[in-house]
Amino acid sequence: MKVVKFGGSSLADADHFEQIIKIIKSDPERKAVVVSAPGTRFKGDIKVTDLLIKYANQFLNHEPFENTQTEIIKRYQAIADHFQLPENVMERIATTIQSLPLQTYSDDEFLMAGFKAQGEYLNAFLLTAVLNKIGMPTQFMDPKEVGFLVSDNAQDAHVLDATYANLAQFRNPEQHLVFPGFFGFTETGQIATFSRGGSDITGSIVAKGLDADVYENFTDVDAIYSVDPRMVQNPKSIKVMTYREMRELSYAGFSVFHDEAILPAIEAQIPINVRNTNHPDLPGTMIVPERTFKPTGLVTGVASSKRFAALYLHRYLLNKETGFTLKLLQILYKYNISYEHMPSGIDDLTIIFDKRQFTPELIEQMCAEIQEVLNPDQLEWINDYAIIMIVGEGMQKSPHTIEDIIRPLSDHEIKIHMINQGASKIAIMLGTNESDAEQAVKLVYQHFFDNNRIID
Template sequence: MKVIKFGGSSLASSEQLKKVIQIISDDPTRRCVVVSAPGKRNPADTKVTDLLIRYADCVIAGRDYQEIAQQIIGRYQEIALGFNFTPEDFAPIRRAILNLPLATYQDNTYLMAAFKAHGEKLNAQLIARVFNLVGIAAQYLDPSAAGLVVTDVPDDAQIKPDSYANLRKWQNNANVLVMPGFFGYNDRGEICTFSRGGSDITGAIMARGLNADLYENFTDVDAIYAVKPNLVSHPHAIGHMTFREMRELSYAGFSVFHDEALIPAIQGNIDVNVKNTNHPDAPGTIISARIQPSKEYPVRGVAASKNFCGLYISKYLLNKEVGFTRKVLDVLYKYNVSYEHMPSGIDDITIIMSEDNLTPDIEQAMMSELQTTIHPDEMHMIHDYAIVMVVGEGMRDTIGIMARAATAFARANIRLQMINQGASEISIMFGVAQNEADRAVSALYAEFFKQD
């Protein structure tokens, strides 16, 4: 049995949905379909989730929301009309959209979560109806009915482990299950969403919960590539990679997968196949627990993220001061700021953090408290910071990877601000200026994928 997930671009219009119908019809083992909200139909279009966020913002601010509500209705109506829905067929979706502001919410964060989740919820209801109209016996499965219970965090929920036992009951369902991605329900029955892009998480959760043989994730690319296609012409396609490689690359900026999305599949030891809705016969990319490393391509991929900053601290005899790092981390903990990496020298450290964790007020207060707590000789925040990573299972057994990477940077005249090798030895991280990140990725790709 296969669990299959379709992204927003695969479900953006009635024409795209017809491709989905064919994919489901072609393989009777595809028994659970997890869907995103309708995405962009063209580059100038707006995702339904973004429309729902605007809708919620209008409601919260007390502004008129009728126009935005009608835009959302229009997106679903375009899909429905492609399958000859009658006004009566479509009425429940229209009613659900218009009734969103009338419900009672604990606070505005729960209101926003409920509005956003309806992108997936209404799309799943619509698609289940379409499947039945075209002869695919299907049923809508709401996360509440499925027993998908999540933690009480409205915009960054985590699945509760007991949910997997609830999901297992749906293993042998007679109909194709159509499940909305992106959200679950807390113990009080309120909607809480995963972080943005969380439909991938739901797909992996269902694959593990249903003990699937394979989790197919359909998107709009033929494969996962060794580098972002917008940086390199005709990049190398990855046929097979490991979960560890995908996690490292997702963290560093690969947008094919949400960086938390693979965890349930990893825990369930379920292979993932990334495929293209528009070219379903293309083999795509298989992601699994193990792989025979490639001697030809010890580096599997290169990625960069510009969403980082670095807290530089220098103090003589820092290495002799017991508890110094703990004092620093205690201050970060007080301000709810997590750190990503901490390369260090004898007298200095750089604490690399996500920019998402900081606001100007938090940064100022945190720096002031650090000044009085650790009395540094020098301390400043580096905001012009990007992380570039090379990742590959074959790197661990290949001599000279670091030398080749450093040579590529030198050849491109890019200054390195930091180097850090991952503990697993399958990744090396480089810190560069943000405006150098794209050139750095291109330089590394040219070095490690010369044959292409």
């Protein structure tokens, strides 16, 4: 049995609905479907989720919202009219949208979650009606009714273990099942949404809960590529890669998956197939467990992210001072700041952060306290910081990989601030200036892929 997830670009309008119906019908193993909210239909169009956010903000700010209500309803109406659905289908959709301001929410965060989730909820309800109309018996899997339980973080929820037991009763279904992505219900009955990439998370959870053989994730790309296609023209596509390769590359900027989205599938060791809705006959990219994978090349992919910043501390005989790092971590804890990496030397320490956690005021306040408490000889905040990830299971087999990575960068005078290789030996992380990141990625890609380097 396969779980199939379709993104918003695959569900934007009636023509896209026709395409995904063909995909579902083409393989009898595709029994469970997870859907996003309708995406953009053309350049300049607005996603339904963004319309729902606009609707929620208008309500919160006591502004007129009737036009936004109407615009949202029209998106679903156009699809319903195309398939000539019964009037009661659109009556339920319109009533649900119009009644959102009348519901009770514990706070504004849960209100926003409650509004946003309707994009997926109503699209799943609509697709269920369409499939039943064309003679494909289908059950709408309302998250509240099936027990899709999540934590009480309104817009950053996490699945509860009870969800998997609740989903297990739907294994090996005779009819199709359609799940809305992106959200679940708290134990107190409130809607809470996942973070970005939420429908991918739902798909992965459903795949684990139903014990699927494969989780197919249909999107708008033919495959996962070895490098960002915006950086390199016609990059090499990846036919097969491992879970941990995908995780490492997602962390550094691969946008196909949110880096947490595939964790449930990983836990259940379910292969993931990334495919293109518009070219469904292409094989896409398979993401598989490490134990079944045999690499044919040194490097699988190269990625970069500019979302980082660093704090550099210098103090003579730092390695001899007991408690220095403890005091530093206590300050970070006080300000609710997490760090990504902490490379160090005998007199130096660098802490790398995801800079999305910070405001200018927070940086100033935190650095002032570190200076006061730890009294370093030098303290420098580095906002111009990027991380490059070079990832490949085959790197374990070569003693020359780091040398091969560094040489083209040094030849082009790209400064490297940090080098880190994880214990798994499948990823090498470099720290560079933001301005050098794209060039560094291109040079590494050119060295490993344009030269067709193969494991000896």
